[in-house]
Amino acid sequence: MKIAAKGVESSAKQANPTAVLTWGFHKSGKRAMSTRILGIESSCDETAAAIVADGRDILSSVVASQLDIHRKYGGVVPELASREHLRQIVPVVREALAQAGLSFADIDAIGVTRGPGLVGALLVGVTYGKVLAMELGKPLVPVNHLEGHIHAVFLEAHLAGRAPELPAVCLIVSGGHTLLYHVRAGSGNGDVSAHGFLYRRLGGTRDDAAGEAYDKVARLLALGYPGGPVIDQLAAQAAAAGSGAGAKDGLNFGPVKIKGNTFDFSFSGIKTAVLYYVRAHPEFGPEMEARRTALQEGRRRAADLFPLCSPQTLLLVSNFQTAVVHDLVTRTFAAATETGARTILVSGGVAANSELRDRFMTKSGPMGVNVFFPSRALSTDNAAMIAAAAYPHLLAGDLASSDLNAEPNLRLA
């Protein structure tokens, strides 16, 4: 591997050893007539580049994660993210071309994320994309990051030889977003990857994003950053070991009450309930101190932290996760029922959560709804989804003008 990026190598060593640099690489889509788009993504803490043919065949996808850089801050630090994107973008794009066996001359267009995200981070991709497009004389397509997440589900389905039926309800759930959209096919015939989608916003979080609630609860309980994977794994291990059963009393989260639009979400109350519970139980103190020490020593895997969690703590994180997952699943199915959609698409970093996947799948049969998820690599930020989302816009002629700018608060609908 040529990229001299610490982030790339170290993140490859974590949970998903094969996913980072090599998945989805195949040359079957390299047909003479195909349209190849170079996708570029830099909205948050992943620098990514990918080449996708005809909006659906992934020729290469490279992601350089900055997780190790941001971990000690308990979240993404904008200035550090921008600096790291600057360092990574050129090698990551080169690697994407090399993996696809292509040169710049073989690329038909460039798709770049213009928002939403961190302004400084977005600017790196947008500026690079503009300069590259100008230099190569190729069209530049501005892409909404959220639309990319929706296309990620279709990319995965295509890999499995499936095609989600539209209209669908799409839940985008990550550290920065918790949104529900109604998705229907845009006008035109043929493959959905070519004519794109039309969106209607059904709801979104009123306070914290689901992934943000995980991060805050993990911080409260000294479980490290990011909170999602570690809480998911602790809950799974607790269930497997029958732990938590020895706990004296649990914290039972009631259903989240939402006044007005019932497709909105709120996770702030769940977070506050955890805070109250921890404060009311000073006996959590010593084990939290032990976990802080472990984290400082770099022992941050769930397997390291599991022995340092009392049954009470395991029950707390399990109940927290169940409450968050239950709310996400219930509202998404309710939205599908109300809109008559028979397909649910789930995307974004939290879509990798195992309990979330299980609950969606368990409920899909009885509800008569098909649920589609991307793989873990396509759930989290990547550029293949950006290249795929750019394709229908390229065909429709929605190209960037020379004054294209980053749009940190960009909306999808």
Add this chain to the structure above:
Amino acid sequence: MRVSEFVSHSSEETIAKGREIAAGLHPPVMVMLSGELGSGKTTLTKGIISGLGAAPEEDVTSPTFTLVHVFHNHCKVYHVDLYRVENFQDLESLGLEDALGEEAVVIIEWSERFSYRTDWPRVEIRLEHAGGDSRRIAISGLSLENRL
């Protein structure tokens, strides 16, 4: 400096209080919010920003992940969250100089971590848990003096 105290019994009351506060805000002004996790800082901000006419309350969400949200309608409002900011370098990285260089309302959650010196007029609001859904809200610095 006058301190007024108020006890809110629900998030609706907190939002209504935010709207009331908004009526007394005239840019440039900084609104410094302090209080721990879940004490209602973002909820109060929903009231302030919707009261200023900068965005509907449902569009005001926690900026913890991206650290700064900007609203442009009617008047310019920066909604900043310093929850994850640990030191001056982190604070500097947010690029708040831009916000402080224009006529805006700058609302800062976890303002105890704000260590810039500015001569901007400021309103200090402290929120505390007061059992159940109740929150104690103490406001100082909002008076006729910053309208003169």
